[in-house]
Amino acid sequence: MRDLAIETSGLVKTFGDNRAVDGLDLTVPAGTVYGVLGPNGAGKTTAVKMLATLLRPDGGEARVFGHDVLREPDAVRSRVSLTGQYASVDEEMTGLENLVLLGRLLGHRRAAARDRAMRLLEAFGLTEAAGRQVKTYSGGMRRRLDIAASILNTPDLLFLDEPTTGLDPRSRNQVWDIVRIVVAHGTTVLLTTQYLDEADRLAGRIAVVDHGKVIAEGTPGELKSSVGSGSVHVRLRDAVQRPEAERVLAKELNTQxxxxxxxxxxxARIAGDDADAGAERASRALAALAASGIVVDDFSLGQPSLDEAFLALTGAPPGEHSLALTDHPATDKNAQEEAA
Known part of the structure; x- marks a missing residue:
């Protein structure tokens, strides 16, 4: 069996009457990208903070590479790194100065810290900006610098909490490439994200978390297939006919x-796990639309998307599942108090 980077059992964290994490069970294989998805307030960031030893669990067990987060916090910290949603670098310093300073704090001699910083800046496409103050960087450049700072000492486990929030598509792709490179060099990545396509492209396995518990877990393909054999996508010629088309599809496919x-x-999602039966039902639905005088300009049948799987599992519309850095209003305040 593959070595485990993370293993939790019944993990619990409460803030007053709020049970932020409520019996969380995770099994994360080493050397992979593991995605954690869930609606706002699901407990994702709270769980990450416990695994990174920034919060003390109130119940259950959690191990990182076999080390208990409560009994062996120093051993855990020596093997992990955490990159939060917001850049942790100093905006008044240059990119090079930031990395050299952090390298020195990590125990490197000045020459070694500078050498490591320069190699990371080159690898992340920041060499030309190395001498500029970080406040002049674009959002994508700051994100790349922040991740570079997280791997000055190559961690065995890297927590990435919403690494591409607010970035343009080009910058997102650059960060994705960096994540792939980091994993190719042996680092395990635990990724929380507000972009479902990001988890779909990067994660080998995904845990869907809601109300502090894992409600579904598997590969992206397994999660998609769990909600049905496919999805029917229809484009009409006339928008006026959409209410009637909605009624016909709902009746023929017996779905929302x-x-x-x-x-x-x-x-519309097609229930069931038989692809051939799903295609037959879709054909009947198309015939019913034609019989009702509804003109269809485009019609396709495909595998359910991760967005549709997420909606089916959590009941939260895709536009309302922002995976914010703070899961609960009290979380950050309590985290600061406990970490102090």
Whole structure:
């Protein structure tokens, strides 16, 4: 069996009457990207802080590479690094100065710290900006510098909490490439993200967390197939016909129909795990639309998306599942008090 980077059993954390993490069970194989998804307030960041020894669990057990987070916190800290949603570097210093300073704090001699900093700046495409103050960097550049700071000493486990929040598509892709490189060199990554496509592209396995518990776990493909054999996507010629098309699809497929932002588009999930039966039902639905005089310009049948799986599992619409850095209003205040 593959070595485990993280193993939790019945992990609990409460803040007053709020049970932020409520019996969380995780098993994260080493050398992989493991995604953690869940609606706002699900307990993801609280769990990460406990695993990184920034918060003390109130119950259950948690081990990082076999080390108990309560009894062996120093051993855990020696093997992990945490990159939060907001950059932790000093904006008044240059990129090079930030990395050299952190390298020195980690125990490197000045020459070694500078050498390591320069190699990371080159690897992350920041060499030309090395002598500029960080406050002049774009969001994507700051993010890359922040991740570089997290791996000055290559960690065995890197916690990435929403690493691409607010970045443009090009910068997001650059960060994704960095994550892949880090994992290729042997580091395990635990990723929380507000972008479902990010988890889909990067994570080998994903845990869906809601109300402090894991409600589903598996590969992206397994999670998608768990909500049905496919999804029907329809584009109409006339937006006026959409209410009637919604009624027909709901009746023929016996499922809820999602109205897309595009006024002529609809999507419906097909229940069941038989792909052939799903295709037959979709064909009947298309015939029913035609029989009702509804003109369809485009029709497709595909595997459910991770967004649809998320919606089915948590009941939270995709537009309302922001995975914010703070899961609960009291979390950050309590974390600061306990970490002090």
């Amino acid at each position: 129909v999602q109205l897309e932002a595009d006024p002529v588009a609809l999507t």
